[in-house]
Amino acid sequence: MSIGHYLVLSGLLFSIGAAGVFLRRNLITLLLSVEIMLNAVNLSFVAFGRYNGDVTGQIITFFVMTVAAAEAAVGLALVIALFRHRESLNPDAFTSLKW
Amino acid sequence: MLALIPLFPFAGFLVNSTMGKRLSKSVSGGLASLVMLASFAVAAVSVWQLAGMEPAQRAVEQTLYTWIASGDFSVDVAFRLDPLSAVMLLVVTGIGSLIHIYSTAYMHDEVDSEFARYFSYLNLFAAFMLVLVLGSSFPVMFIGWEGVGLCSYLLIGFWFKKKSAADAGKKAFVVNRIGDYAFILGMLALFAQFGTLDIQAIAGRVAAMPVEAGFGILSVSTLLLFIGATGKSAQIPLYTWLPDAMEGPTPVSALIHAATMVTAGVYMIGRNAVLFSHAPETMLIVAVIGAATALMAGTIGLVQNDIKRVLAYSTVSQLGLMFLAMGVGAFGAGIFHLYTHAFFKALLFLGSGAVIHALHGEQDIRNMGGLKQYLPITYWTFVIGSLALAGFPGLAGFFSKDELLFETFAEGHTFLWVIGALTSLLTATYMGRLVFLTFWGERRHAAPAAGQAHAAHGAHDDHKHSTGGHGAPHSAHLHDAPPAMAFALIVLAIGSVLAGYIGVPHALGGHNQLATWLAPSFSAPAVAGAAEAVAEAQAGAEGAEAAGEEALELTLMAVSSGIAVAGIAIAFFIWVMRKELAAGLAASFGPLYRLLLNKYYVDELYDASVVRPLGVVSREGLWRGVDVGVIDGAVNGVGAIVDAGAATLRRLQTGSIRAYASSLFMGVVLVLGYYLWR
Numbered sequence: 001m002s003i004g005h006y007l008v009l010s011g012l013l014f015s016i017g018a019a020g021v022f023l024r025r026n027l028i029t030l031l032l033s034v035e036i037m038l039n040a041v042n043l044s045f046v047a048f049g050r051y052n053g054d055v056t057g058q059i060i061t062f063f064v065m066t067v068a069a070a071e072a073a074v075g076l077a078l079v080i081a082l083f084r085h086r087e088s089l090n091p092d093a094f095t096s097l098k099w
Numbered sequence: 100m101l102a103l104i105p106l107f108p109f110a111g112f113l114v115n116s117t118m119g120k121r122l123s124k125s126v127s128g129g130l131a132s133l134v135m136l137a138s139f140a141v142a143a144v145s146v147w148q149l150a151g152m153e154p155a156q157r158a159v160e161q162t163l164y165t166w167i168a169s170g171d172f173s174v175d176v177a178f179r180l181d182p183l184s185a186v187m188l189l190v191v192t193g194i195g196s197l198i199h200i201y202s203t204a205y206m207h208d209e210v211d212s213e214f215a216r217y218f219s220y221l222n223l224f225a226a227f228m229l230v231l232v233l234g235s236s237f238p239v240m241f242i243g244w245e246g247v248g249l250c251s252y253l254l255i256g257f258w259f260k261k262k263s264a265a266d267a268g269k270k271a272f273v274v275n276r277i278g279d280y281a282f283i284l285g286m287l288a289l290f291a292q293f294g295t296l297d298i299q300a301i302a303g304r305v306a307a308m309p310v311e312a313g314f315g316i317l318s319v320s321t322l323l324l325f326i327g328a329t330g331k332s333a334q335i336p337l338y339t340w341l342p343d344a345m346e347g348p349t350p351v352s353a354l355i356h357a358a359t360m361v362t363a364g365v366y367m368i369g370r371n372a373v374l375f376s377h378a379p380e381t382m383l384i385v386a387v388i389g390a391a392t393a394l395m396a397g398t399i400g401l402v403q404n405d406i407k408r409v410l411a412y413s414t415v416s417q418l419g420l421m422f423l424a425m426g427v428g429a430f431g432a433g434i435f436h437l438y439t440h441a442f443f444k445a446l447l448f449l450g451s452g453a454v455i456h457a458l459h460g461e462q463d464i465r466n467m468g469g470l471k472q473y474l475p476i477t478y479w480t481f482v483i484g485s486l487a488l489a490g491f492p493g494l495a496g497f498f499s500k501d502e503l504l505f506e507t508f509a510e511g512h513t514f515l516w517v518i519g520a521l522t523s524l525l526t527a528t529y530m531g532r533l534v535f536l537t538f539w540g541e542r543r544h545a546a547p548a549a550g551q552a553h554a555a556h557g558a559h560d561d562h563k564h565s566t567g568g569h570g571a572p573h574s575a576h577l578h579d580a581p582p583a584m585a586f587a588l589i590v591l592a593i594g595s596v597l598a599g600y601i602g603v604p605h606a607l608g609g610h611n612q613l614a615t616w617l618a619p620s621f622s623a624p625a626v627a628g629a630a631e632a633v634a635e636a637q638a639g640a641e642g643a644e645a646a647g648e649e650a651l652e653l654t655l656m657a658v659s660s661g662i663a664v665a666g667i668a669i670a671f672f673i674w675v676m677r678k679e680l681a682a683g684l685a686a687s688f689g690p691l692y693r694l695l696l697n698k699y700y701v702d703e704l705y706d707a708s709v710v711r712p713l714g715v716v717s718r719e720g721l722w723r724g725v726d727v728g729v730i731d732g733a734v735n736g737v738g739a740i741v742d743a744g745a746a747t748l749r750r751l752q753t754g755s756i757r758a759y760a761s762s763l764f765m766g767v768v769l770v771l772g773y774y775l776w777r
Contacts, residue, residue: 098754
C-alpha cells in the first residue's frame with residue numbers, strides 16, 4: 001500500500017470527526033469526534049514516519065495520545081459539571097457566556 | 100570666597116524653609132539677619148581686598164564649576180567681583196541686613212511658621228540677588244534675574260489670603276515674564292553673534308567693533324536686553340506691576356521694590372556698558388524711555404493718597420532718571436544714583452512701614468497728619484530721607500541727581516535735561532506733600548480699631564504703650580518704632596546724609612571717588628591698558644574743558660538746588676499754608692486731576708488692549724475652540740469610535756460552541772489554503 005492510501009484514510013477520518021463536531025448535538029459525541037480527528041492525525045504521522053523510515057512520527061503520536069488522554073479526562077469532567085448544571089448535554093443549551 | 104556671599108543667605112533660606120515651623124521667632128529672625136550680616140562681612144572683606152589692587156586690575160573671578168559644556172560653547176558658574184559689582188554687593192548685603200533686622204520687629208505679630216516663611220523668602224531673595232550681581236555670564240546672571248522675580252512674586256503675595264495681594268503677585272510675575280522673554284531673546288541674539296555668553300568676553304569682542312551706525316545686531320540685542328530691564332526695573336511700558344507690588348509687607352517693598360531688585364535693570368546695563376555704548380540707537384531709546392517714565396511716574400506720585408504708592412511711583416520715577424543717565428552714557432552717574440537711592444528709598448519705605456505699624460495698617464495719608472510729635476524717630480528719619488530724595492543740598496540725593504542731570508546736559512540732551520529737572524521739581528513737591536500731610540497739621544482720623552487693622556493688614560495686635568501716647572484721645576495707641584526698627588531707620592538716615600560724599604564732584608572741590616572707582620567696569624577688558632587710557636583721556640578732556648564745565652556744573656547745581664527748595668516750598672504753600680488750595684486745584688483741573696489719580700488709565704488701557712482680548716482669545720478660541728473642539732474632540736472621538744466598533748463586534752460573541760468551532764475551523768482552512776495554493 002502506498003502512502004496515499006493512508007493519507008486518504010486519514011483525511012476521511014478527519015472529515016468524519018469534523019462533521020461530528022459540527023453536526024452532533026451531544027457533548028460526549030463531540031468529544032468522541034475530537035478523538036477521531038486526533039487519531040486521524042496520528043495515522044498520518046505514523047504513515048509519514050514509516051514513509052521516511054524514522055521513528056519521529058511514532059514518537060509524536062505518543063505525545064498526541066498522552067495529550068488526548070488528558071484532554072478526555074478534563075473534557076469529561078467538564079461535561080459532567082455542565083450536565084449537573086443544566087440537566088442537558090446539548091451544546092446549544094450552554095450559550096449564556098456571550099455579549 | 101565670593102561663593103560664600105550668596106551661600107550664606109541661601110543656607111538661611113534652607114534652614115528657615117525646612118525647619119522654620121519648629122523655630123521660635125527670635126531664632127528664625129535672628130538666623131536670617133545673622134546670615135545676611137555674615138554675607139555683608141564677607142562682601143566687605145572682598146571689596147576691601149579689591150580696593151587694595153591696582154585700579155586697572157581690579158577684578159576677581161571665581162569659577163565654581165562648568166555648568167554647560169557643549170562643543171566649543173561652555174558656560175561656567177563663575178562669579179566676578181569688579182568695582183561695579185562691588186558697589187551693588189555692598190548695597191544689597193548692607194541694606195539687606197538692615198531690612199532683615201527691621202523685619203524682625205515689623206513682622207513680629209505673624210505666627211511662628213509665617214514668620215519663618217517670610218524670612219526664608221527674604222533670604223532666598225538675597226541669595227538670588229547676589230547671584231545676579233556676581234554672575235560673570237548672562238546665564239548665571241539670568242538665574243539670579245529669574246530667582247529674584249520668583250521671590251518678588253512670593254513676597255508680594257505673602258498675605259496670599261488677601262485677594263488683592265495674590266493678584267498683585269501674579270501681575271508682577273506675569274509682567275516680569277514678558278520682559279524676561281525679551282531678555283532671553285537678547286541673550287540668544289548675542290550668542291548667535293558672538294558664540295559666547297560671558298559678559299567680559301562679549302565686551303572684549305564688541306570693543307573691537309566700530310560703534311554701530313544703523314540698527315544692526317548690537318542695537319537689536321541691546322534693545323531686547325533693555326526690554327528685559329524695563330520689566331525688572333519698572334519702566335514704560337512694563338512699570339504697572341510695581342505700584343501694585345505695594346501689597347507686600349513694607350520691608351519687602353523697601354528691599355525688593357525700591358533698593359535692590361528693581362535696580363537690577365540699571366545694573367545690567369551698567370554691566371554691559373561697552374555693549375550698550377556701541378549701540379547708540381538703543382542708548383537713545385533708553386534715555387527717552389527713562390525720561391518719559393521719570394516724568395510720568397512723578398506726576399502720578401503727586402496725587403496718590405496711599406503712602407506706599409506715592410513712594411512706589413517715586414521709585415519708578417527715580418529709576419527712570421537712572422535709565423536716563425545710562426542712556427546718555429553717564430553710567431557712573433546712573434550707578435551713583437542707584438546707590439544713593441537705595442539708602443533713602445529704603446529709609447522712606449521703612450519709615451512709612453513704621454507709620455503703618457503705628458497706625459495699625461492705615462495707609463491713606465488723608466487719614467494721617469500730626470504724627471510728628473507721636474513718632475519722633477520716624478518723623479526725623481523720614482524727613483532726612485525725603486530731603487535726600489528731593490535733592491536738598493548736602494544730602495545724598497543731591498550729589499547723585501546733580502551729577503546725573505549735569506551729565507545729561509553735558510552730553511547735549513538739553514530737552515531730556517529739562518524733563519529731568521521737571522521730575523526733580525515734582526519729586527521735591529510730592530515728597531513735601533507726603534511729609535506735610537503725614538506728619539504735620541492735625542490728626543485727621545483715629546487709628547482704626549485693632550481688629551479692623553488686622554483684617555486689612557494682617558498684623559499687629561500687641562500694643563506697646565511706649566512713646567507719645569498722651570496726645571489726643573484717639574492717639575492713645577500710637578507708638579514709635581520699636582528698637583529693631585528704629586536702629587534700621589537711624590542707620591539708613593545716617594547713610595542718606597553721608598552716602599553722597601563718596602561722589603563729590605570736582606566742581607565742589609571733591610574727587611568724585613565713585614566715578615573713578617567705577618570707571619574700569621565700563622570699559623573693555625581685553626586691552627589691559629584701555630581702562631587707564633580711557634580714564635586718562637577723560638581726565639585730559641576734563642582738564643581741557645574743566646573751567647567751562649565746572650562753571651556749567653555749578654550753575655546746574657544751583658538750578659537743581661533751587662528746584663529742590665522750590666518744590667518743597669510749593670508743597671509747603673499748597674498743603675500747609677493754603678490747605679483749601681489743594682482741593683481747589685483738584686477741582687479746577689478736574690480732568691487732569693482724575694487722569695493723574697487714575698494713573699493715566701494705563702492699567703485700564705492694558706486691561707482693554709491686552710488682558711481682555713487675551714482672555715477672549717483664550718476662552719473662546721483656545722479653550723472652547725482648540726481645547727474642547729480639537730484636543731478633547733480627538734480624544735473623545737477615538738473613544739467613541741472604539742465604543743461603536745466594539746458594540747458591533749461583540750455580537751460575534753454568541754456563546755454558541757458550534758459557531759466558535761466552525762469559525763476556528765474555517766480560519767484554519769483559510770490559512771492552510773493560503774499557504775498551500777499561493
